Amino acid sequence: MKISDAYLIVSSPGRNFVTLKIVTESGTYGIGDATLNGREMAVVAYLEEHVLPALIGRDASRIEDIWHYLYRGAYWRRGPVTMAAISAVDLALWDIKAKAADMPLYQLLGGKSRERVMTYAHCTGRDIEGCLAEVERHIALGYRAVRVQAGVPGIATIYGVAKREGERYEPADAELPAEHVWSTEKYLNHVPKLFAAVRERFGDDIHLLHDVHHRLTPIEAARLGKAVEPYHLFWLEDCVPAENQESFRLIRQHTTTPLAVGEVFNSIHDYRELLENQWIDYIRTPLSHGGGITHVRRIADLAGLYHVRTGFHGPTDLSPVCLGAAVHFDTWVPNFGIQEHMPHTPETDAVFPHDYRFEDGHFLVGESPGHGVDIDESRAAQYPYKRASLPVNRLEDGTLWHW
């Protein structure tokens, strides 16, 4: 199982994706997702200059050894670029191992823990009425869980809300970062009204989620968590920036609203205090940013000790390769919670043929060997890379804030 070739495919079928293909001497190949939204070419350079040449001739079956070779062996540890690069290699190697075993990946991980994978959809509106219409539409599509975001009066651009009515939301929407304006006060006054309206219209059964996108201070997050308690959220996501894990002690002391964290984390060390102190309820790190299956399963196991469940990040900026591998992981992992689902464009789906299926608010895992996602390289070549940046946020007085 010697690795004979390893190369990247950078393609933009509606948005940018970086895909790694690792080929073995026998011709069996594996695919990994190396996409880091708004920083794609940094991962390309890291892989092409420092990682891929060192893979040639290695035994593809030694996944654990290769992981440590790339992690410890780099001397410079962790960080989103390094870990996205390691993740891509790891996902491709697990794909190869499962293909060589002639098994779908979930079998190699330990088999099915469930028949289907519950997902949540994004429901966003320019105002509360617009959001309610989206919730209604998604319930009709079969979703059991929805993430609810709405425009706030007095704030021009809102996270999760498309620029124009009827358009898909894509945050990396400009070559250089767009500048948005943020008001915590207006936001905090508005969000409880949104949840009151959703519960009043749709009752108690639908799971409701909300993404604060790192914008509050701990005491503001505590206030929001308390204010939405009557609407019993499934989770409140990224309520503060989490570099300082201690922040969650304060939030937790004030509210029973469940907390989800970690879409920007890339290591088990980012979670240690949060988990050991039981300050959070869901881990969000996707397989393509958290060191692949080899490392994320260690995070999931540690989380399981504290009754914490998975709720993987699943926006369109993670490719179908990451999503396909996640559906296998979600099907296996004992402490599964939910999977985010933001559908890819038809162009993206055509570039990445896959065998996972979406049905009645759930993903169903495929049975083909490996993680079940491929790349159509000639189709990918029709969509050249376009530089795209995530926005930045400023307070109303011009201070740079968290986006």
Ligand SMILES: O=C(O)C(=O)C[C@H](O)[C@H](O)CO
């Ligand atoms: O899907 C989510 O919960 C997000 O927060 C999406 C992020 O804004 C997006 O992945 C940034 O690249």
Ligand SMILES: [Mg+2]
């Ligand atoms: Mg988020």
